[in-house]
Amino acid sequence: MTVVKETVGIRQSGIGVSAVRPDAQEKVKGDFIFSSDLSSEGMLWGQTLRSPHASAKILSIDISDALSISGVHAVLTADDVPGENIFGLERADQPVLADDFIRYAGEPVAIVAADHPEVARKAADAIRVEYEIFSPLIDSYAAITAEAIHPEGNVIRHLNILHGDTEVVGDVVVEGEYEVGMQDQAFMGTESGMAIPSPDGGIDLQISTQWLHSDQEQVATALNIPMEMVRVTLAGVGGAFGGREDVSMHVHLCMLALHTGKPVKMIYDRNESFLGHVHRHPARIWYRHHASSEGRLVKVEAKVILDGGAYASTTSAVLANACCFSIGPYSVPNASVEGWGVRTNNPPCGAMRGFGNVQTCFGVEAQMDKLAKELSLDPVEFRLANALKSGDTIITGQKITGTAPVREVLMSLANHPLPEPPSDNILERPGGTGRTTDGSHVKRGVGFAASIKNLMFSEGFDDFSEARCIVNDGFIAIQTACVEVGQGFVTLVHQIVQEILGIEKVDILPADTSIGSAGSTSASRQSWMSGGAVMKACEAVVDSLISDLSNEQGITFERIGTVLVAPDGSASIPVTDALQGRNYDETVVHRHAPTVPLDKNGQGDAHVSFAFAAHRAVVDVDEELGLVRVVEIATSQDVGRVLNPIQARGQIEGGITQGLGLAILEEIVLVDGKIQNANFTDYLLPTAMDTPTIEIAALIEEPEPNAPFGAKGIGEPPVISSTPAVVAAIRDATGLDLNRVPIRPEDIALG
Amino acid sequence: MDKDKRSTGYSLSVNDTSHEISKSWLGESLLYVLREKLGLYGSKNACEQGECGSCSVLMDGVLVCSCLVLAANATGRDIKTIESISDDDSLTDVQKAFVDAGAIQCGFCTPGLLITIHDFLETNPEPNVLEIREAISGNLCRCTGYGRIVEAVQIVSKQKSVGQGGSDDSS
Numbered sequence: 001m002t003v004v005k006e007t008v009g010i011r012q013s014g015i016g017v018s019a020v021r022p023d024a025q026e027k028v029k030g031d032f033i034f035s036s037d038l039s040s041e042g043m044l045w046g047q048t049l050r051s052p053h054a055s056a057k058i059l060s061i062d063i064s065d066a067l068s069i070s071g072v073h074a075v076l077t078a079d080d081v082p083g084e085n086i087f088g089l090e091r092a093d094q095p096v097l098a099d100d101f102i103r104y105a106g107e108p109v110a111i112v113a114a115d116h117p118e119v120a121r122k123a124a125d126a127i128r129v130e131y132e133i134f135s136p137l138i139d140s141y142a143a144i145t146a147e148a149i150h151p152e153g154n155v156i157r158h159l160n161i162l163h164g165d166t167e168v169v170g171d172v173v174v175e176g177e178y179e180v181g182m183q184d185q186a187f188m189g190t191e192s193g194m195a196i197p198s199p200d201g202g203i204d205l206q207i208s209t210q211w212l213h214s215d216q217e218q219v220a221t222a223l224n225i226p227m228e229m230v231r232v233t234l235a236g237v238g239g240a241f242g243g244r245e246d247v248s249m250h251v252h253l254c255m256l257a258l259h260t261g262k263p264v265k266m267i268y269d270r271n272e273s274f275l276g277h278v279h280r281h282p283a284r285i286w287y288r289h290h291a292s293s294e295g296r297l298v299k300v301e302a303k304v305i306l307d308g309g310a311y312a313s314t315t316s317a318v319l320a321n322a323c324c325f326s327i328g329p330y331s332v333p334n335a336s337v338e339g340w341g342v343r344t345n346n347p348p349c350g351a352m353r354g355f356g357n358v359q360t361c362f363g364v365e366a367q368m369d370k371l372a373k374e375l376s377l378d379p380v381e382f383r384l385a386n387a388l389k390s391g392d393t394i395i396t397g398q399k400i401t402g403t404a405p406v407r408e409v410l411m412s413l414a415n416h417p418l419p420e421p422p423s424d425n426i427l428e429r430p431g432g433t434g435r436t437t438d439g440s441h442v443k444r445g446v447g448f449a450a451s452i453k454n455l456m457f458s459e460g461f462d463d464f465s466e467a468r469c470i471v472n473d474g475f476i477a478i479q480t481a482c483v484e485v486g487q488g489f490v491t492l493v494h495q496i497v498q499e500i501l502g503i504e505k506v507d508i509l510p511a512d513t514s515i516g517s518a519g520s521t522s523a524s525r526q527s528w529m530s531g532g533a534v535m536k537a538c539e540a541v542v543d544s545l546i547s548d549l550s551n552e553q554g555i556t557f558e559r560i561g562t563v564l565v566a567p568d569g570s571a572s573i574p575v576t577d578a579l580q581g582r583n584y585d586e587t588v589v590h591r592h593a594p595t596v597p598l599d600k601n602g603q604g605d606a607h608v609s610f611a612f613a614a615h616r617a618v619v620d621v622d623e624e625l626g627l628v629r630v631v632e633i634a635t636s637q638d639v640g641r642v643l644n645p646i647q648a649r650g651q652i653e654g655g656i657t658q659g660l661g662l663a664i665l666e667e668i669v670l671v672d673g674k675i676q677n678a679n680f681t682d683y684l685l686p687t688a689m690d691t692p693t694i695e696i697a698a699l700i701e702e703p704e705p706n707a708p709f710g711a712k713g714i715g716e717p718p719v720i721s722s723t724p725a726v727v728a729a730i731r732d733a734t735g736l737d738l739n740r741v742p743i744r745p746e747d748i749a750l751g
Numbered sequence: 752m753d754k755d756k757r758s759t760g761y762s763l764s765v766n767d768t769s770h771e772i773s774k775s776w777l778g779e780s781l782l783y784v785l786r787e788k789l790g791l792y793g794s795k796n797a798c799e800q801g802e803c804g805s806c807s808v809l810m811d812g813v814l815v816c817s818c819l820v821l822a823a824n825a826t827g828r829d830i831k832t833i834e835s836i837s838d839d840d841s842l843t844d845v846q847k848a849f850v851d852a853g854a855i856q857c858g859f860c861t862p863g864l865l866i867t868i869h870d871f872l873e874t875n876p877e878p879n880v881l882e883i884r885e886a887i888s889g890n891l892c893r894c895t896g897y898g899r900i901v902e903a904v905q906i907v908s909k910q911k912s913v914g915q916g917g918s919d920d921s922s
Contacts, residue, residue, distance in 0.1 A: 020850055027858030028846040028865060030793020038790035117787075118776055188797045188859035188893050190804060238797070238859030239893050270798045428883055433888075486857025486894050524826035648896055654856065657896030680802035680891065688884040688897040744752035 014499040017707050018646035021491050022508070023484075025541035027699050035208035035235035036192035036267050038355070043194065044073055044113040044254050046266035047120035049127050050275055051109055051272055054345040054673030055149065056102040058129060061110060065297035066126040067550035070121040073260045077110045080255065083224030089214060089246050089350065094311040096222050096251045102131065103149055103310035104347050105674040106275030110276035113256040113264050133543050134675040140284060140307035149310070156308050156341040157316040161602030163395040164334035170290025170298035174370040178287070178363035179740040181667035183280040183658075185352050186685055189238015190273040191248045194265045195257035203227030203254045205345075208237040210244045212481045213517035222251040223258070225663065230254070232528075233512040235440035239657070240485035242351030244275040245520055263547035266521045277669055278313045278350030281306040281341075283322065283359035289367045293740075295375050297386045299334035300367075302326045303405040304360060306349070313350030315341035316620025320459060320598065320606070321356030324396050328364040329406045329452040329612050330334075330386040335395040337602065345673045351522055353658060354719045358451050362741055365449040365724035369731070379728075380414045388452070388612075403702040405638050406612050410450060411616045412698035413636040418446070422620055422631075430620055430627035432689050441624040443629075450614040451666040454607040455713045456525040456592050463525070463608075464591045466516030467533035468509075469497075469541050471584040474576070476501065477539070479509040482518035487715060489526050489648040491536055497645065499709075500538035502562030502576045518588065522712025524611065527643060532708035533590035545578055547611055593706060597643050609704055612638040613717035615656065615725035616697075621733040626745030630726060634695035640704040640712035648714055653694045657717025661686045662719075663726035666744050761826045765789060766835035772822065781825050782806045782817040793833035793862045797891070804890030807863040808832050814870045814886060833862035836869060844910060845869055848903040856894035864890045868904055876911050878904070 013019065026032040062077040078085055078099035085099055086092040096683070098109050110127050114120035137146050143154045182453045193207035200223060209215050212232045221228045237244065249266050256264040268276050282305050290299040304322050308315035319341035326337050371380035387406035392401050422444060429437040459462040468479040474499060484490050489506055497506045511518070518530045542559050549564070550556045555571060557564035565572045618631040633656050642648050644663075665684040669676040677683045703710025723741060731738050736751040760773045763784065770789055782799065785808070795805035799818040799889045806817040809831040817832075837843045842850070845868050855861050862889060871886040873879070878886065883904045884897070892900065 018853070021853075021855060023858070024850040025842070025853050027855050027861050028842060028849050029837065030862040032858055033792070034859060036796060037786070039787075039790070097858075116776070118779075186893055188795070188803065188857065188891065190797070237857060238795075261921070264793070267796065270800065425881070427885070433885060488856070535855070650853050650856055650899055653896035653898040654894045655896075658893075679800055680798040681800060683890050685893065687888040687891065688894075688901065689888040691884075691897050693880075694896060694898055717766040 005342050006696060007306040012503060013495065015495050015643055017644065019495050019634050019644055021488060023301050023490060032328060034189050034238050035206065038194040038206055038235060038265060040194060040196060040263035043263040043265050044115055044260060045120045045324040046253055046264045047112045047124045048252060048272065049110040049124040050106050051098065051102040052084065053102055053103060053131055053133050054105040055134040056131040058098060058100060058102065059132055060130040063110065064129040065128065066123040067110060068124060069119060071115040072123045072643055073115070074113040074256055075110060075123060076255055076259060081193035081222060083222045084751045086115050087218040087222055087247050087251065088311065089313055090316055091312050093150065093647060104345055105222050106347060108252065111252045111256055113260050120244055138344055138346055138483060138673050140305045140342050141346055143344045144340055145454040149345060150343050151369055154343045156312045156343060157319050159319055159339045159602060161215050161226040161323050161335060161395055163397060166334060166336040168299050168334050171293040172291045172371065172374050173288060174678050175288045175365060176363065176367055176370060177739060178285045178366060179750060180283040180359045180362055181742055182282045182670065183352060183662050183666050184348065184668055184683060185243030185277065186276060186683065187239030187241055190268045190270060191276050192265055192267040193235055193249060193253055195253035196263040198258045200229065201225065202231065203258060205230065205232045205250060205254055206235040207232065207250055208235050208244060210240050210483050210485065210522055211520035212483065212513050213512060214520065214611055215247055215250050216513045218247050219250050219254055222253055232513045234483055237483065237485045238553060240521065241353045242355065245351040247521055248276045248277050270680060271678045274668065275674055278348045279350035281308060281315065281359065285360060285363040287363055288675050289371050289486060290382045291375060293624060295377050295382055295385050297330055297332045300327045301333050302337045304339040304358065307344055307346055308341050309344060309346045309348035311348045313348050315349065318356040321454060322360045323602065324606065325357050325393055325452050326360040326364060327483060328361065329388050329450050331388050331392045337395065347675060353655065354716050355523065357451060357720050358723065361451045361720050362724045363729065365721065366739065369728055380410060383450055384410055396598060396606055398605045398607060400610060401738055402609050402704050403638065403640065404612065405700045405702050406450065408700045409614045409636040409638055411610050416634050416695060416697035419618055419632045430622040430629040432627065432629065436625060437622045437627060441622050442620050443623060443733040445621060445729040445731070445733025447617050447732050448614065449721040449724035449728055451612065451714045451717060453524065453611050453720060456523055456528060457593055457604045460595050460597045463519055463529065464589050465518040465529040465533040466587060466589045467530060467535035467537040468515055468587040471541055471582065472581055472592065473583065474580050476503050477507040477509050478534055479515050480533060481511050481513060481515050481519045482526050482528050483511055483521040487651065488644065489530065491647060492527060492531055492643060495517050496531060496534045497538055498544065500535060500730055502574055524716045527588060527711055527713055528707055533588060536588040536590050536694045537586050540588050542575060542586045544584050544586065545582065549578065573632050591690040609707065610711060611712045611717050613721055615722045618731040619726065619729040619733060621730055621748060623734055624749060626747065626749030628730060630660055630692045632692045633660065633722060633725065634697050634702065635718065636698040637713050637714065637717055638700045638712065640707055641701050641710040642699055643709060643711050648699065649696065652696060653713065656694055656722040657686050657691050659719045659722025660691065660726055663723045664743050665690065761823050763825055763830060764828065765791065765830040765831060773822065776793060779822050780818050781820040782820045782917055784822040785817060791832050795859055796864060797859060802891065805841065805860050805863040807866040807870055809866065809870060814867060823835050836865065842868065844907045845903065847907040852899045852903040852906055854895065854899040854903040860892040864900060877908050887907060
């Protein structure tokens, strides 16, 4: 049999090339339509009235003044919710509009539609709400035993992980307490969308989101209409990072549109965006690490409290991640981990890139440095000696059957050259263009950290994605409900079609609910899940083509690359040529291997696959002023296979920058449950001046078994260990403990 | 809102076209008028506080945040938006470099950055990395970490340098 090999040489298309985003041209010209750019003839503008109090009882709502304003078409409250006044991502526990109690400052109370956004704002201001105000529950530790603030109680989840001998004691023991502040996703495009009523009594919702079908189900329940009458279409998304996984304005828009019979558009301003989506869970973490005198980890004890805020969102899953991976990417025979995800009257928290792993990684990596110091070992050597590898068992009793190149990640990073010593350029000192530092108190520090992230949904969730491949006489279209948030899935679709079918021009149909769910664009899962579904849909087309050719010609071809070859090598034809004049329409569903829930001791094969990363930060710190300049962050990452080098670099650079933000800049400041800095003047995002050169020391390509193209998700690992690496570098420069992020100048200058 | 205030009109010159703005209301920003009255949605509304640069436009050739400019104050000024920087089928060198360098993810900050960078390269055609970072530090991007954006500017700078017979070293 003759094997036709693919063309040797530099590949121009398919998997592994730096293909250009198909939406790039529209985006540079300002033509790409984001959800905030939607417009419709005769549309109204929606506005939300939110509670200024964190804990209160609604005594009365008077909408008469608001309704009397010229141009106001609707003012709706909880009484107007057509179906169940409750929604939620993992469990329905949150009112669409508050009907009795207020549980966080910013909770929606009433909604308005008017012919002008300014009129809508004035009408919302004219609604009179009488509250009985209570003292808010804001302490996550106290919340465990405090009087319940919600009918479902304050403890959303209590999780124990008991592994091995929990009584054993190590030769060397170190303890530490750590805190992580509340980080915001701070996507650039605020929540926005449009709902258009349809003649059949249904609704068309165009919205920026992460998960169309979850939205559809929650909206239909609240509107009390059949699912199929809620048609959700993805509108252009200006970033997400977890903050669009929950429903925000969705039901409100639909209620206003159905009530008025007109299209209704809504855009949250930046202040409302901070109130309108979940944040990263603040965490309080206690650790006690045990090691042998030879430097092997013996046991890890940990207690983790995550502040879920007023409603559950994804707190249960975030807590599971925080606890399951609380030991980091290391082999530990014994562990005792206890976690609580609790309700408070703080703003609700849920998904954000890194999803639980971020919080405990900050603590555990500090512990690893403490242990290394106590043992007089080099921090990298100590990590290498305890690094997980394929075949090892993690503390949930699950054996790692896929790849786990932790040693390779750590070693390639440690071998990467360090940057040049500090320069004399004043702009390159801490404080930058502020020119505040005279240089006499500047010290350089270097810090390492490593991380583990589970890929896809865990704990028995039926995780799947559906894709459709339509071939019409050489033209090809792909449909999924996979949400493009900027990560580049649309580019990958083109690359997969090129790889399997050899067709360069692909139409990507709009992502909507007319096809089955693709699941959420989260958990580093879409390349594997929806990428896998697209791959299988293309393969299904090839299978049908081969079957037709077999019937017509009596030859059962097989596909090698993008060419069909007869078994005896007597004939071959490119797939593209064979498809000419033919029509196919194949829809497939792709699932990953099943997982199981954790048992009462936190044991079970709850996760699908694991990705590893390490970061090395170099910082210059002015100890007197408390200013930090991150000089460089270098990284190595376990990626399975690089699908698109330039997009991979983009994910890594962007993720690391968000990790840097959590380390030294970003925190939602709360006083009595109320956000004090819901704007970009006071919530500090890294600018180009705060962001260092990012060096990729190595991308470790060990193909992951069962993963489409061998690729692991790459979106989340960059954000996880970059934070502790920056903090370790600041500790190295200053000698301070620094057990809380973000680090403030006063933590250093007054530390 | 009083009806008479709504009926007050004024004219704006945007991308070399004169527009009569009617049904205006006190305090409407240039950004709002560009987007919702003229349908020029390329200028973006990310913070509406002058912090993020997503709404950047040129007013009489000066880089401004259109969210901070009262639309009525822009009467008689020459406004240029992202929609004007290249023709229908073409891209500027900076736009092309953004596409090739992978400087775009969600793309929400992209139009503002492009206006800023075009303006910057007019005054400093061969900047070093620190100057590039300083020049774009008024534009927030949450997706990219700025690395590919800086790279894109360097690509253009090198092209300009080579095109003018300058050295190949732009750093």
